[in-house]
Amino acid sequence: MCGIVGLFLKKEELHPRLGDLLTDMLITMTDRGPDSAGIAIYGAEAEGLKMTLQSDTPEETFAGLDEILGAAIGAPVSLVAADTHAVLTLPGEAEAMARALLAEKGIRVMGVGETMEIFKEVGLPKDVAARFDIRSKGGSHGIGHTRMATESAVTTLGAHPFSTDADQCLVHNGSLSNHKNVGRVLSRKGFGPQTENDTEVAACYISSRLAEGLNLGEALEGALEDLDGFFTFVVGTKNGFGVVRDPIACKPAVMAETDDYVAFGSEYRALANLPGIETARVWEPEPATVYFWER
Incomplete structure (x- = not known):
């Protein structure tokens, strides 16, 4: 099942609160995946x-x-x-x-x-966040994930986010049906995954397309063609974060935007305590549509 959160802060005065806000968002998603958790923070260069x-x-x-x-x-x-x-x-x-x-x-x-720092371990989000003192970390944006393991073991390396390129990482809710075949193709190209997790295959796929000269939006659009299954991807980069859902979009997802931030959650309750959420534009991201924000 898994739970995803993402937060992109538009205003610098909010940057010191990034870790605190992301931690609360991720803890709210605990019951979607209690076996491991991780957060990527994009902080000072x-x-x-x-x-x-x-x-x-x-x-x-x-x-x-x-x-x-x-x-x-x-x-x-x-x-x-x-x-x-x-x-x-x-x-x-x-x-x-x-x-x-x-x-x-x-x-x-x-x-x-x-700018990117990744912290992930086995355990509940509240415990993982406390171990790494995520609440004290500032930055412009970050993404997080709490996992319910399905296709691979509960390990540190099996936890999200997965990073296969500089200042880039990916979290995923769903399941890919062709990740073994895609992984074999990627291995021949030098982008082979190191774990059994299908999410790492998706991260490797995006890195391989970027190496071909595509931009991130084009790479995510390619994923819609080449990766089969049910998925929502949230990708962090040095300058922002992107979201894409598969064409059926059966996995839950909600977004909110104000003058201060853009936020993503697997469910609205992950966003409910954000400052100014009562005046935010809230919507469900469209299927097979790439969304991206940059600073």
């Missing part, structure tokens, strides 16, 4: 590249990691740990070397980008 890391043994793994990586790449590196995750900031040109070193240590990369 880094001087270099942010890499969100995950480790099953964070106290051991993250201790001194910034010094080790800094010495290896010959440049300053900073690391801010949060429970099982950490945000590493380093020069963009050092990404490949850093990935190789992190892989040797068994550290997973959840996402990379100049």
Whole structure:
């Protein structure tokens, strides 16, 4: 079933409240998927590249990691740990070397980008948000997901959002029927998924189309042609977020827009406590229609 939320803040004075607002929205969706949860926050742009890391043994793994990586790449590196995750900031040109070193240590990369940070774990949204102190995080926009596993195991890597490109991630409500075939095609192109989750296949598909020179809107339109099943996708990028539903649109979705924000929820109750919601334009996104907002 799963629950999705998204919030794009138009006014900078609201940016400090992003994490708090998104957390309340996601907690409201808990009963749509209580096994794992995740949130992507698009915050301040880094001087270099942010890499969100995950480790099953964070106290051991993250201790001194910034010094080790800094010495290896010959440049300053900073690391801010949060429970099982950490945000590493380093020069963009050092990404490949850093990935190789992190892989040797068994550290997973959840996402990379100049603004994006991804936090996801097994557990209820309220617990996952508290572990990573999501309420304290500011930014211009973010997306979140609470999962009810259907096609793959309940694991950290199986949780949403999935990120397969810089400053880009995707959350999904629904089920794809042809993701195995699409995944095999993507693997031959070098965009193969790393988990059994069909949502990662969708994220890989979008990245592959962007690599072909399509823009995000065109990539999402391509998904309507090439991905079969019932789905609602919400995609975050460095500058905004997009929404698309399959042509049948049987999965619930609602949007609201004011002068201050654009919000998405699997159900209206996720939006009910947003400031000024009583005067918002509220609507159900049309089937097979791409919506996108940018800052």
